[in-house]
Amino acid sequence: MRGLRALILGVGGLALAGCAYPPPTPEALAAGDPYEAMNRDTLLLNGKLDRYVVGPTVGIYFLLVPDAGRRGVHNFLGNLALPTIFANDVLQGEVRRAGQSLERLVVNSTLGLGGFLDPASKMGLPGHGEDMGQTFAVWGANEGPYLMLPFFGPSSPRDAAGLVGDALIDPTNQIPFKQHIWWTAGRDYFTLLDLKGQTYQTVRGIQRSSVDYYASLRSFWRQYRAEQIRNGRAPAPANLPDF
């Protein structure tokens, strides 16, 4: 729940900080990014946090934990997320995918030794992602302006609200036990390490080949989220621009 408080404080802080920036340019408005000046500064801040705080520990993590161990951590974190994914599958009316999530949870929590192994994928039950931001999109909520959140990265008001919603329905947040903060902090930090490990090459590639890294990230993020919301189904061809 501390992570949730940090998110709410972060969004509130951003709303206040946004008042200190000049009005948006016509280009920023056309790109659906009225807070572009502030978002660019937040991306710089995230880059510094990444370089001086997260980056070094990612290096240590890769040095100390072998590939099989990192895969186990990835599987375990994925298994912890399954109840939230299942709830969002249900909320979106995705019955088949909800069944798949539930089966994965049962199989990987038992045969997969608490989620460290992923026998479900080998049994024809592949994993998928789902979150409350996507659920809001399926229910018809607009994305809203682009936001770059401190720590959390690219987002939108819809996705930020989704993060809060996911934290509220996550059953591990409802279990009362002492030192809950260490559990939450540890889980969030390993999720970050795992994400960094999964996306390091891709992000480096984007940074290296970008004319404008900020705009490139914004475009990748929006297209990626649209793809997630469609659950991988092909977009209507009419939605693509003409060349």
Place this chain on the structure above:
Amino acid sequence: MTLPLMRRAVLVAAILFAAPMALVRPAAAANVAEAFVADNIHKGLEVLNNKKLSTVQRRDQFETFLLGLVDVRRIGLFTLGQYRRGAPPEDLDAFIAAFRNYAVAAYQSYFARYSGQTLTVTGSTERSPTDFIVATQLVDPNSSQPPLEVDFRVRTDTGKPVLVDVSVSGIWLSLEERDQFTAFLGQNGGNIRTLITHLSDLAVNLGKPSN
């Protein structure tokens, strides 16, 4: 046979002959687009997978392959968005030349990640009689991950098929390039010359080995 009846018979005959053609033509065109993707992407992956080639040979062969396949001018002009309008023709030509070098370096960097993988065409969608999206799957034989969905947008309006965009897991590269180029131009007063200089520097840096 009266004149109205004759007219109706001719009309029916015309429809009967035209209908199969209307049904067959898009499918044939779609097959052309699918075959174009299947043949050429295999060739591109072969160039990237060929361990016998030196770095320079691989880059040169990939450039020849890519420029014979992709409509660079069409993509380049698209990526300028609203800044294309009113730009001097000499600036546009200089931009296309810089974009060509950048695209070769950037696409080689993108596709090098998929070397060693096999591609299968799984179908196609017709946007218009000369505009197709060919769906493929890239399979990594050394990974248990599900296949990667890669779509290719093929135009056939210039007489021969040309590639105008590629989508990896739903992310279209030309759209992404347009978004970042127009943002860059917005930040730099719409000056295409500044973008040309930046693209040329990037093409040089992308040609160097990454650290």
